Amino acid sequence: MKAIIPVAGAGTKLRPHTYTQPKALIPLAGKTILSINVDQLHDAGINEFIFIVGYLGEKIQDYIKEHYPSLTCHYLFQNERKGTAHAIDLAKKFIGNDEVFIALGDTICEYDVAKVLACEWSVLGVKKVDDPRNFGVAEINEAGFVTSVVEKPSIPKSNMALVGLYKIKETNLLFDCVAEIMEKNIKSHDEFNLTDALECMISKGTGFKALKVENWFDCGRKESLIQSNATLLEKFGGTIAEANKFENTIFIPPVSIAQGCDIKNSIIGPHVAIGENTIVWSSIVKDSIIGSFAKLYDLVLDDSLIGNDTEIFGETRSLNIGDNTELNLG
Numbered sequence: 441m442k443a444i445i446p447v448a449g450a451g452t453k454l455r456p457h458t459y460t461q462p463k464a465l466i467p468l469a470g471k472t473i474l475s476i477n478v479d480q481l482h483d484a485g486i487n488e489f490i491f492i493v494g495y496l497g498e499k500i501q502d503y504i505k506e507h508y509p510s511l512t513c514h515y516l517f518q519n520e521r522k523g524t525a526h527a528i529d530l531a532k533k534f535i536g537n538d539e540v541f542i543a544l545g546d547t548i549c550e551y552d553v554a555k556v557l558a559c560e561w562s563v564l565g566v567k568k569v570d571d572p573r574n575f576g577v578a579e580i581n582e583a584g585f586v587t588s589v590v591e592k593p594s595i596p597k598s599n600m601a602l603v604g605l606y607k608i609k610e611t612n613l614l615f616d617c618v619a620e621i622m623e624k625n626i627k628s629h630d631e632f633n634l635t636d637a638l639e640c641m642i643s644k645g646t647g648f649k650a651l652k653v654e655n656w657f658d659c660g661r662k663e664s665l666i667q668s669n670a671t672l673l674e675k676f677g678g679t680i681a682e683a684n685k686f687e688n689t690i691f692i693p694p695v696s697i698a699q700g701c702d703i704k705n706s707i708i709g710p711h712v713a714i715g716e717n718t719i720v721w722s723s724i725v726k727d728s729i730i731g732s733f734a735k736l737y738d739l740v741l742d743d744s745l746i747g748n749d750t751e752i753f754g755e756t757r758s759l760n761i762g763d764n765t766e767l768n769l770g
Contacts, residue, residue, distance in 0.1 A: 441557060442538050443486045445477060446527040447545030448494030448518040461748065462496045464545040465503055466665065467715050467729055469672035470679055470696030473659050474500070477543050478508060484553035486541060488512040490534050492527040494519065523631030529618045535611055542634070544604030548657040548668070556607050561649040564589070564638070565605030567656040576602035576635040578650060586648040591628035591635040602635065603656045610646050617641050662745045669729050670711035678713070698732065715748065722756070 447464040464474035471479075478489065493500045493515055501515050516530045528542065541557070549565060556563050564586050566578050572593075579588040579598045589602065608614050617640035618632075626636050642648065657668040673694035680691065681699035691697075692709030698716035705722045708714070712725050715732030723739040730736070731748035738754035746752070757769065 441486050442488045442490060442535060442540050443481050444490045444492065444528060444531050444535075444540055444542045445474070445545050446492040446518075446524060446542075447474065447500055448492050448497070448521065448527060449546060462499055463659070465499060466659070467713055467731060468548070468659065468665065469669050469676065470698065470713055472503070473548060474503065474545055475507065476548050477545065478504075478511075480553050481541060481543065482508070482511065484557055486557075488514075490514045490516065490531045491545075492516050492518050492530055494521065521631075523627070524634040525618045525621060525632040525637045528634055528637070529615065529622070532615050535615075537611065540608050540611055540614075542606040542608065546659055547604035548659060548672075549603050549605055550654040550656075551605070551651060556605075556651055559607065559649055561585075561647050562609045563605075563607040563651050564648045565603040565651045565653050566600040567603050567653050568599050569601045570599070572596040572599050572601045576633075578602055580650045584650050586642065586650050588642065589635050589639050591633045600650070601656075603653055605651070605653070606634070606638070610641065613641055613644060613646060617644070663743075666711075666727060666729060666743055666745060669713055670727060673711055673713065681716075692726070723754070 447462060449463060465472045489511055491500055491504065491513065494517060497515065497517055504513055514534050518527050518530060551565065564578060569575065573596060574592060576589055576591045577593055577596045577598050578586045578600045580600055581587050614637065617637040620640055621636045622632050628636055657671065659665050659668055673696060678694040678696040680695065680697040684697055684699065684701045684703065687704035689703050689705065690707045692707065694711065695709040696713040698714060700717035701714055703720045706720050707724045709726060711727045714730040717733050718730055719735045721737050723736050723741065725741045728741050728744040728746065730746045731750065733749045734746055735751040738756045739752060761767065
């Protein structure tokens, strides 16, 4: 079993952060979106990974080499953004006849990875959503098999969305179907989409078992990313690295504080993740994600996403206020 992780997207909905940082490396609950995916698959026994990179792809390579030196990794550049099917096609030369597990690099799900890998069928991850029009949609029969998939339908026939997890046993047919849709110029929303290749496989007799994931975390926008950070911290708890200096500071759990942070005269939490070597002085921070090497002084932050190497100064006030007074310092 080999894993393919496409991480070539520009992450335009998370700008300005993704101008300098790949979306997959945005911090989340003390990790990154990418590391959560890699850890899930590696812990289940997958040791060979193929990363489809593009925008800021060198940072993906540097991150993996630093944090996962024991893995066998290949990096392929998707210089033209032609869609997920085109990205998967690039990995063909590394797959051979091996089974593959495809996990989209901007997706985080909770599910039993070992159970999926042991399944005798190919598997598609799904989750019920309120409005499936922005996702790939799967129709599922009573036996739990996927009978049809379509990408972002205007009139969905199901509310089961594809969550970006695919275990494929019939890899030769997968690449044949990818080649077929590209040769016939079959596109969804002006891209060669993996969903169309899967529909081709279904039409040729492939049986896909539907996997209903426990949770699916949306990492596409600032608001949903902060909510996902809070949910993951609540579920798994936070960690506070020992090599930090704290002075006169209160932590309201759950929080995640990376190594090398200098925090004093502050209140941190709940639901705060702070990257390594960050300074926070005289501040109140809750429900926020703070990048590495940031410097925050005299701030009150709520529902905030702060990038790496950012320096922010607030304002300190000294007040002498009498009775029956109303102030608005907004």
